[in-house]
Amino acid sequence: MAKILIVDDEKSIRKSLREILEFEKYKVDEAEDGMSALSMATAESYDLLLCDIKMPKLDGMELLNKLNEQEIDSPIVMMSGHGTIETAVEAVKKGAYDFLAKPIDLNRLLVSVRNAIERTSLVTETKVLKKKVNKQYEMIGESKPIEQIKEMIAKVAPTEARVLITGSNGSGKELVARHIHESSARVNGPLIEVNCAAIPSELIESELFGHEKGAFTSAVATRKGKFELAEGGTLFMDEIGDMSLSAQAKVLRALQESKITRVGGDKEIKVNVRIVAATNKDLQKEIANGNFREDLYHRLSVIVLHVPSLNDRADDIPLLAEHFITQICNDYGMPKKTLTKEAIKALQAVNWTGNIREFRNVIERLIILCDKTITDKDVKQYAVK
Numbered sequence: 001m002a003k004i005l006i007v008d009d010e011k012s013i014r015k016s017l018r019e020i021l022e023f024e025k026y027k028v029d030e031a032e033d034g035m036s037a038l039s040m041a042t043a044e045s046y047d048l049l050l051c052d053i054k055m056p057k058l059d060g061m062e063l064l065n066k067l068n069e070q071e072i073d074s075p076i077v078m079m080s081g082h083g084t085i086e087t088a089v090e091a092v093k094k095g096a097y098d099f100l101a102k103p104i105d106l107n108r109l110l111v112s113v114r115n116a117i118e119r120t121s122l123v124t125e126t127k128v129l130k131k132k133v134n135k136q137y138e139m140i141g142e143s144k145p146i147e148q149i150k151e152m153i154a155k156v157a158p159t160e161a162r163v164l165i166t167g168s169n170g171s172g173k174e175l176v177a178r179h180i181h182e183s184s185a186r187v188n189g190p191l192i193e194v195n196c197a198a199i200p201s202e203l204i205e206s207e208l209f210g211h212e213k214g215a216f217t218s219a220v221a222t223r224k225g226k227f228e229l230a231e232g233g234t235l236f237m238d239e240i241g242d243m244s245l246s247a248q249a250k251v252l253r254a255l256q257e258s259k260i261t262r263v264g265g266d267k268e269i270k271v272n273v274r275i276v277a278a279t280n281k282d283l284q285k286e287i288a289n290g291n292f293r294e295d296l297y298h299r300l301s302v303i304v305l306h307v308p309s310l311n312d313r314a315d316d317i318p319l320l321a322e323h324f325i326t327q328i329c330n331d332y333g334m335p336k337k338t339l340t341k342e343a344i345k346a347l348q349a350v351n352w353t354g355n356i357r358e359f360r361n362v363i364e365r366l367i368i369l370c371d372k373t374i375t376d377k378d379v380k381q382y383a384v385k
Contacts, residue, residue: 002117003027003045007037007063008052008079013102017050017109024110034058038066046074047120048097048113053080053087064094073123075116079104139175140323141316145308149176156303157183162255164300165278167307170357173278174238176307180276181234189233194226196247197239204247206263209254215264227260230273240300241281241292252296275300310352310359317348320356324363337367342376350383 004026006017011032018028029046031037035057041049049067053060060078067076078091081102088099097119098112139150156163157180165173174193181191199207206215210225226235237243243251254260255275259268277300286292310317321339329336339347352358362383370378 001025001027002047002120003029004048004050004113005029005031005037005040005046005074006050007031007034007055007060008050009033009055010052013052017104020106020109021113024113026113034060034063034066037063041067041072041074042070047117049074049076050113051076051078053078053091054082061091061094064091064096068095075119077112077116138323139172139179140320141313142319143313143315145313146316149305149307152303152305153179153183156180156305158185160274161302162274162300163276163303163305164283164297165276165305165307166283167278167280168309168355169280170355171307171309172356173280173307174236176305177234177236177238177276177278181236181274184234184274186233186274190230191234191236192226192230193236193238195238197242201244201247204244205250208247209250209260209262211263212265215262219264222262225260225262227254227271227273228269230271232272234274234276237275237277239279240277241279241283241286245291245293248293248296252293252299255296255299310355314348317359318344320359321347321363324360325367328364328367332367334367335372337370337372337374339374340376343374343379346376346379347383350379 075097077098
């Protein structure tokens with residue numbers, strides 16, 4: 001049930017509004033002036049405030065300012081018997097959701113109340129989803145190697161420096177790239193990901209730089225590439241060691257000049273993109289074998305971050321196990337399972353060639369196949385190959 005606070009110094013108006021809103025199944029509180037309303041809105045969460053402008057002690061506009069200062073984001077519908085267009089515009093500029101002139105039209109009131117409360121519901125839902133997404137990409141661990149990575153991210157992220165992330169498959173390179181983006185000044189821009197190993201070599205240039213209509217047989221329309229889609233944000237180029245030499249040459253030019261040209265086009269397009277690249281290959285060996293351009297390597301590797309393997313951070317396994325057990329049991333809607341101390345030791349003894357990705361799969365397997373308490377015997381049966 002939505003909760004509404006009516007703020008008005010006239011008791012008769014408060015009473016009338018209460019009766020109308022309670023009939024519509026809203027829960028209603030009252031405040032006779034701005035100071036009382038400020039105290040109540042600070043102590044309790046309301047889905048909506050209906051607030052008169054002219055009041056003693058603290059008028060409606062001053063209350064609106066105070067609520068904004070305290071970052072109380074309940075929508076506020078302002079009311080006034082002396083309203084003008086200028087007053088309404090000022091109230092909305094200061095953050096009011098709506099403005100109602102007295103005497104208040106009943107239908108107008110109910111529509112405004114319903115819309116404001118729906119907005120509150122959407123804002124709350126968005127916050128919950130953001131928290132869920134952020135938790136999904138949380139960097140779990142307190143070992144020395146992972147703390148060093150976190151410290152490096154904190155130093156590097158606020159800059160515009162290009163970052164090359166190295167590490168074996170499944171170790172969390174994408175997670176590091178995401179944290180760099182979210183801690184950067186480009187956080188409000190897009191994070192665009194491209195897996196260079198998953199795209200055929202003949203299509204990688206079109207994927208990165210886009211193409212013009214008719215550039216090749218299947219190019220039935222003009223299409224933007226990843227560089228343009230990442231404008232103002234971060235382009236994460238995963239498995240860059242698998243990129244063809246011709247695509248590498250174009251990427252190098254894009255980094256040097258901050259310009260790209262679509263496949264089949266001749267127009268230069270300026271791009272404002274931060275590049276974060278990742279690879280599981282030894283690029284120095286790839287350079288020696290003629291598979292990777294040395295000049296591109298030096299452009300990409302302003303900062304090199306090496307993500308440790310799970311075997312190098314076995315001390316984090318208890319925390320990771322707890323995190324994944326909670327996450328997976330919640331997703332499956334089942335009671336949370338626990339690991340014995342011996343089971344944790346058994347997990348720490350495994351050679352995790354697939355790193356975090358493999359570890360999560362094993363935890364999911366144990367949750368599905370084992371009883372409420374997971375033992376070291378279970379780990380040996382279902383985790384060790």
